[in-house]
Amino acid sequence: MMISTSAAPACGMSGAQKVAAQMAAVETLRRGFDRFTISGMGGQSNVQVINRAPTYAYTSGSATGFGNSVYGSATTTYGGGGPIVFGSNDANLLVVMYRKGDAGFSAAVDARSTLGADWEKKVKEGVNTCG
Numbered sequence: 721m722m723i724s725t726s727a728a729p730a731c732g733m734s735g736a737q738k739v740a741a742q743m744a745a746v747e748t749l750r751r752g753f754d755r756f757t758i759s760g761m762g763g764q765s766n767v768q769v770i771n772r773a774p775t776y777a778y779t780s781g782s783a784t785g786f787g788n789s790v791y792g793s794a795t796t797t798y799g800g801g802g803p804i805v806f807g808s809n810d811a812n813l814l815v816v817m818y819r820k821g822d823a824g825f826s827a828a829v830d831a832r833s834t835l836g837a838d839w840e841k842k843v844k845e846g847v848n849t850c851g
Contacts, residue, residue, distance in 0.1 A: 721747060721815045726808040727850045728757030736763060736809040742847040744815045749843045752819040753817035755828035760814035767807040773775040776801025 723743050727736035741758070750758040776799050776851040783792030832839045 721817065723745075723747065723780050723815055724810070725812075726810050729805045729807055729809065731809055731850035733763055733765055733809045733811070736811040738848050739762075739847055740811040740813045742835060742842065743840075744810065744813055745829075745831040746813070746847055748817045748831040749835075749839070751817060753819050753831070755818045755825055755830055757816045757818070757824065757828045758813050759816050763809070763811040765807070765809045767805065767809060769803050769805050771803050772801040774798035783821040 721744075723740050725736055725740040725743060727739055731739070739759075744756055744758065748754070777796055778799070779794055779796040781792055781794035783790055785791075816824075816828075818828045835842045
């Protein structure tokens with residue numbers, strides 16, 4: 721089976737791979753198998769950051785007159801804008817599943833152990849976070 725995941729920019733590639741491995745474990749159990757191996761993998765990151773120009777400017781000033789001269793100052797403050805982060809980190813895994821008695825079973829990864837103590841909840845609800 722092929723597992724494909726996309727994770728938020730904050731997750732990084734390791735987060736996308738973690739989600740893919742947990743999804744492999746979930747799908748292994750959902751399909752009635754107990755263990756799995758990863759026989760191939762791939763991934764890419766298309767995360768980008770752009771900086772937006774300021775969206776507003778506020779100018780204030782003061783002036784003082786003395787005789788025929790005027791002295792003053794002005795200050796402009798720019799705000800808004802800032803960085804925008806977008807895109808995703810993607811991971812793909814080629815998963816082989818095993819039942820007890822299958823050749824390769826003893827060398828495969830236990831799906832329940834991969835998911836941890838709350839494996840039943842993850843099998844029911846799925847995995848959707850890299851944290």
